[in-house]
Amino acid sequence: MLIKPSPKDGCLKHDGAEGAHFSRLTPTAASPHQKSDPVLPMMTLFEQLEARYHNRSVTVGVVGMGYVGLPLILAAASAGYRVVGFDVDPRKVDMINAGNSYLKHIESGHIAAPVGQARLRATTCFDDIKAVDAIIICVPTPLTRNREPDLSFVESTAQTIAPHLRKGHLVVLESTTWPGTTAEIVKPILERTGLRSGEDFFLAFSPEREDPGNSEFSTRTIPKVVGGDDVTSCKLVSVLYSSIVEKVVTVSSTKVAEAAKLTENIFRAVNIALVNELKVIYDAMGIDVWEVIEAAKTKPFGFTPFYPGPGLGGHCIPIDPFYLTWKAREYEISTRFIELAGEINTLMPYYVVDKLARALDHSAGRGLRHARILILGIAYKKNVDDTRESPALKLIELIETRGANVDFYDPYVSVIPPTREHPRLAGRQCVSWAAKDLSSYDAAVIATDHDAVDYRELCQLVPLVVDTRNVCARAGWSGNNVVKA
Numbered sequence: 001m002l003i004k005p006s007p008k009d010g011c012l013k014h015d016g017a018e019g020a021h022f023s024r025l026t027p028t029a030a031s032p033h034q035k036s037d038p039v040l041p042m043m044t045l046f047e048q049l050e051a052r053y054h055n056r057s058v059t060v061g062v063v064g065m066g067y068v069g070l071p072l073i074l075a076a077a078s079a080g081y082r083v084v085g086f087d088v089d090p091r092k093v094d095m096i097n098a099g100n101s102y103l104k105h106i107e108s109g110h111i112a113a114p115v116g117q118a119r120l121r122a123t124t125c126f127d128d129i130k131a132v133d134a135i136i137i138c139v140p141t142p143l144t145r146n147r148e149p150d151l152s153f154v155e156s157t158a159q160t161i162a163p164h165l166r167k168g169h170l171v172v173l174e175s176t177t178w179p180g181t182t183a184e185i186v187k188p189i190l191e192r193t194g195l196r197s198g199e200d201f202f203l204a205f206s207p208e209r210e211d212p213g214n215s216e217f218s219t220r221t222i223p224k225v226v227g228g229d230d231v232t233s234c235k236l237v238s239v240l241y242s243s244i245v246e247k248v249v250t251v252s253s254t255k256v257a258e259a260a261k262l263t264e265n266i267f268r269a270v271n272i273a274l275v276n277e278l279k280v281i282y283d284a285m286g287i288d289v290w291e292v293i294e295a296a297k298t299k300p301f302g303f304t305p306f307y308p309g310p311g312l313g314g315h316c317i318p319i320d321p322f323y324l325t326w327k328a329r330e331y332e333i334s335t336r337f338i339e340l341a342g343e344i345n346t347l348m349p350y351y352v353v354d355k356l357a358r359a360l361d362h363s364a365g366r367g368l369r370h371a372r373i374l375i376l377g378i379a380y381k382k383n384v385d386d387t388r389e390s391p392a393l394k395l396i397e398l399i400e401t402r403g404a405n406v407d408f409y410d411p412y413v414s415v416i417p418p419t420r421e422h423p424r425l426a427g428r429q430c431v432s433w434a435a436k437d438l439s440s441y442d443a444a445v446i447a448t449d450h451d452a453v454d455y456r457e458l459c460q461l462v463p464l465v466v467d468t469r470n471v472c473a474r475a476g477w478s479g480n481n482v483v484k485a
């Protein structure tokens with residue numbers, strides 16, 4: 001659901017609670033819409049801005065404080081900027097201002113520190129955009145019901161920024177989208193103000209590469225691709241991100257930066273589809289695809305391992321490829337390869353349920369009807385609490401359609417949140433991990449391989465375990481009640 005920011009409501013609601021913080025939110029002392037700095041009379045607007053970014057006398061605003069926006073806010077604050085997070089969700093705003101995290105993989109202490117030092121605050125008051133110098137947009141880019149790009153969040157954010165746009169502002173879109181969005185959608189909305197991109201304000205696209213739960217890489221250590229609407233915008237956005245992340249990679253346009261992000265995610269979607277297809281083929285031949293991949297990846301060049309699973313999940317891989325296929329139609333180009341990958345990945349939950357039914361049939365001589373099935377892992381990937389597009393939700397629905405009773409266990413998800421695709425599942429609660437309960441199930445299906453699960457105990461207590469992640473083998477359990485799917 002698209003919630004339009006309501007500046008008045010947000011300001012009224014939060015002014016009182018955040019009074020101390022808000023009093024600091026006057027436009028940055030040397031903002032370029034004010035009189036030029038007298039000691040820097042010969043400097044161009046870019047040079048003045050560059051100097052202010054270098055000495056951190058600018059305020060960075062981030063619109064959308066979700067899985068992407070929140071880590072970015074923290075990275076900008078730890079780089080020495082004053083940061084304001086904007087969101088339409090007052091719960092998130094209140095939690096940030098109280099120094100609390102709402103994402104399990106981000107510790108509250110990381111938020112409380114910059115809030116305590118008055119370097120970070122959050123607000124629903126979008127009037128405050130005029131007081132920040134850089135505005136980074138991290139709002140959702142989902143698909144519509146007809147699986148077409150839904151840019152309503154990006155458009156409404158640009159419309160919200162426009163009345164507050166001023167000389168010297170840097171606007172950066174980070175939301176994943178089709179090539180051309182920044183120039184064709186965001187820029188015209190901002191230029192309707194009469195201000196010109198590249199002259200009065202600066203406009204860029206920089207794709208987010210956040211990988212929640214991945215402890216090897218942080219926002220700071222992942223190289224950042226940036227593309228400007230013009231040369232000066234590219235230079236200014238590079239100045240900003242170079243101070244936040246270790247490496248910035250500049251490209252020639254916003255379009256190239258947008259395409260780079262889609263290419264990364266399409267590369268993953270297609271390769272995952274390939275190993276999913278290989279899994280089905282090899283399984284029919286009695287070959288373990290995971291063993292094959294382990295062997296193949298010993299080749300020191302020309303092979304990148306991807307792993308099969310119960311289907312695609314998350315906000316990116318199942319969605320982003322369709323931003324490109326939609327845009328390609330404008331050029332009368334069909335995207336068969338990408339569509340085929342989507343088809344194969346979409347079929348994976350059906351394949352898993354079929355394997356479960358056959359395994360129950362063989363091991364217990366019973367069908368799915370009235371069977372008690374435990375789904376392990378509702379999050380779409382390990383060690384995070386994100387259930388968006390999770391194939392586990394599809395698995396529950398498919399298994400229940402066959403007449404079984406399904407429970408779930410997930411150390412990261414206590415309740416299934418509302419989703420557009422699976423409204424019936426909203427509110428279901430995670431069951432407890434108790435030996436007597438586990439042994440009452442006919443089968444368990446491992447949909448997500450969270451680390452904080454005792455797979456050995458699971459396999460000892462549940463008569464049949466269908467493993468879509470090969471995690472039992474990795475945990476050293478090779479009992480014959482485990483079926484890979």
Ligand SMILES: NC(=O)c1ccc[n+]([C@@H]2O[C@H](COP(=O)([O-])OP(=O)(O)OC[C@H]3O[C@@H](n4cnc5c(N)ncnc54)[C@H](O)[C@@H]3O)[C@@H](O)[C@H]2O)c1
Nearest residue numbers: 064065066067068087088089138139140141175176208210
């Ligand atoms: N989640 C990831 O791992 C990931 C990785 C790379 C790129 N991305 C891309 O980044 C973008 C954001 O994804 P996310 O996962 O952070 O989404 P999210 O749903 O976690 O967060 C989006 C935030 O934006 C807020 N919001 C919605 N409309 C708003 C508006 N009009 N004004 C202000 N705030 C608004 C929501 O309340 C929410 O807090 C998407 O385009 C996504 O494809 C996500």
